[in-house]
Amino acid sequence: MSSRKELANAIRALSMDAVQKANSGHPGAPMGMADIAEVLWNDFLKHNPTNPSWADRDRFILSNGHGSMLIYSLLHLSGYDLPIEELKQFRQLHSKTPGHPEYGYTPGVETTTGPLGAGVSNAVGMAIAEKTLAAQFNRPGYNIVDHFTYCFLGDGCLMEGISHEACSLAGTLGLGKLVAFWDDNGISIDGHVEGWFTDDTPKRFEAYGWHVIAGVDGHDPEAIRAAIKEAQSVTDKPSMICCKTIIGFGSPNKSGSHDCHGAPLGDAEIAAAREFLGWEHAPFEIPETVYAGWDAKNKGSENESAWNDKFAAYQSAFPELAAEYERRVLKGELPADFEEKAQAFIQECQDKAEGIASRKASQNSIGFYGAMLPELLGGSADLAGSNLTLWSGSKGIQDDAAGNYIYYGVREFGMSGIMNGASLHGGFINYGATFMMFMEYARNAVRMSALMGIQNIFVYTHDSIGQGEDGPTHQPVEQLANLRMTPNMSVWRPCDAAETAVAWKVAIQRQNAPTSLIFSRQGLKAQARTSEQLANVEKGGYVLQDCQGIPDVILIATGSEVQLARESAAALAEQGKKARVVSMPSTNAFDQQDADYKESVLPKSVTKRVAIEAAHADFWHKYIGFDGAVVGMTSFGESAPGGELLKYFGFTVDNVVNTVDSIL
Secondary structure, three states: OOOHHHHHHHHHHHHHHHHHHHOOOOOHHHHHHHHHHHHHHHHOOOOOOOOOOOOOOOEEEEOOHHHHHHHHHHHHHHOOOOOHHHHHOOOOOOOOOOOOOOOOOOOOOOOOOOOOOHHHHHHHHHHHHHHHHHHHHOEOOEOOOOOOEEEEEEHHHHHOHHHHHHHHHHHHHOOOOEEEEEEEOOEEOOEEHHHOOOOOHHHHHHHHOOEEEEEEEOOOHHHHHHHHHHHHHOOOOOEEEEEEOOOOOOOOOOOOOHHHOOOOOOHHHHHHHHHHHOOOOOOOOOOHHHHHHHOOHHHHHHHHHHHHHHHHHHHHHOHHHHHHHHHHHHHOOOOOOHHHHHHHHHHHHHHHOOOEEHHHHHHHHHHHHHHHOOOEEEEEOOOHHHHOOOOOOOOEOOOOOOOOEEEOOOOHHHHHHHHHHHHHHOOOEEEEEEEHHHHHHHHHHHHHHHHHOOOOEEEEEOOOHHHOOOOOOOOOOOHHHHHHOOOOOEEEOOOOHHHHHHHHHHHHHOOOOOEEEEOOOOEEOOOOOOHHHHHHHHHOOEEEEOOOOOOOEEEEEOHHHHHHHHHHHHHHHHOOOOEEEEEOOOHHHHHOOOHHHHHHHOOOOOOOEEEEEEEEHHHHHHHHOOOOEEEEEOOOOOOOOHHHHHHHOOOOHHHHHHHHHHHO
8 A cells, every 4th residue: 555655656656757758738737736735635525526517516727727747647646537547648738637626528527727716716716616515405405505615725816806806705705615725835936036026925815704714734744634624614614724844845956946837847857856756767658556545436436336325315305406406507507498488578578669778688688588597696796786787586595695686896807707617517507797997807717718618698788888887997898809709609689688688598408608798888779670570580680671772872770770770771761872771689690500501690692791890890891891880889988878989989970971981
């Protein structure tokens, strides 16, 4: 039987060998945190390498994702489908061991980490999901949701602002099954951190409302084990275990310095480290006794089997709850009648023809879909009264853990990172809202959602200069183009209540990628449509109003500018000019339609086109071609009532007509 030291040294050897072979990477963190990881994974972590997606597994997050060889070593050694050949291909094209852990590439990797602080915010989201699911489904004697979220993080994660946002909320919500391990090695890329990071981290986390275990020797297995047991015993607060470690532990000449943070150790230093550690094996060679000491397959299968027995008993005792758990968590399916009910609601919105702001139409949609979907978990970054994300059935989880609404406070970045974690955990469809302008604060987390291809519904209201008096600091201009050009992101800017209902339906059904829903502050007129036009809304762009014969010009508009396009078409008709009006609530969805449909909406023979949108004009050139023009924004906004600003920046019938005249 291998000793703990030998088991931990296997991580160190694999990490320094893989980084050396790739000639790039970060050996310091894996070597420094190997002892902590060995204790956690071998003595505490509940997981099943033969089924990485087992619902009640503990979640392990490596927030300091640059130390990716730590998690790859752990997954390989404990029995996941990550053979040694993949470790030899570390950081190479199409390997399962990319430079930073990536969700979907490697079995057992729970989230993509790399941007520092992202992982710990995801961990908070996972812990919220666990606590809320447990409150919704567990019953006395039947704890079918009962697992921990463990997160490794370093100084860099703690310096990033998102860690403050997420960890502050975690303390407020009392996430007792969240345990973080701070790798306190005092080193970052630039050297010793005391020149730029002197926070009293234990006091900081105590102030957040965390249980803090300070001064743990990160190379003493018994001290680490005692700290984890203590953390698990505190059920009303998240725990921070402060582990004092030596970066690059085992490297006799480079440990404890930034020299081993982000570069290969070199052949000579690796040989010296092998001698220092007593590791006598060749590169990538792991003795069978070490593999046996790490192998978690049998224990994992036993844990899952015991859970299956518990769930079978739960099914007998609570058949309706069990069926709902299976639908939401195990299968991730919508109710069987979702499509039928959604279409009826969309038709109802069309028939009602209510002229309201699209943010209000969004609130109505949330109310309808929320009543049908208990998995809809929403929130707003301290703007619920403006974003209109609350509905009659909203229940804050700070008052009732079984609720469905999160008051995020002014934490746009943290909110979005937390949403990512809750989505990755499973069991919920997450939406979170802020003013569209403040997507900028959350940009990296929004991008990470798209990069991972996970479902989130980002609700952005006050979508243009129509926001009005708050001025250009609150008026988005370039953000729509930014979101539309983000791979995997679907963006919808509906023009009325019916398009809004469709946008929400599509977002809810889009399970493998995020959606951004863009809504107006100001009221919007309901648009008349035929049943065929209503059916075509889902296609992202459709002919809302046509003319007799071949159009002289096609007007393309979104959101609040669709009504302007219709009024402009009427004015052009008075001049004897034929205009087609295309509503394009989602350019992303329209781009995915087949060539015949796109030709039916935007025929190539009609080259005179004008796009109308109160956002950056440059985005629209791929739709209007060389013969077209854009009525859009090329500058920041101003402070004035929204209606005045729309006139000032040219969103008027006269300007649209003049623009059409200029290209005809």
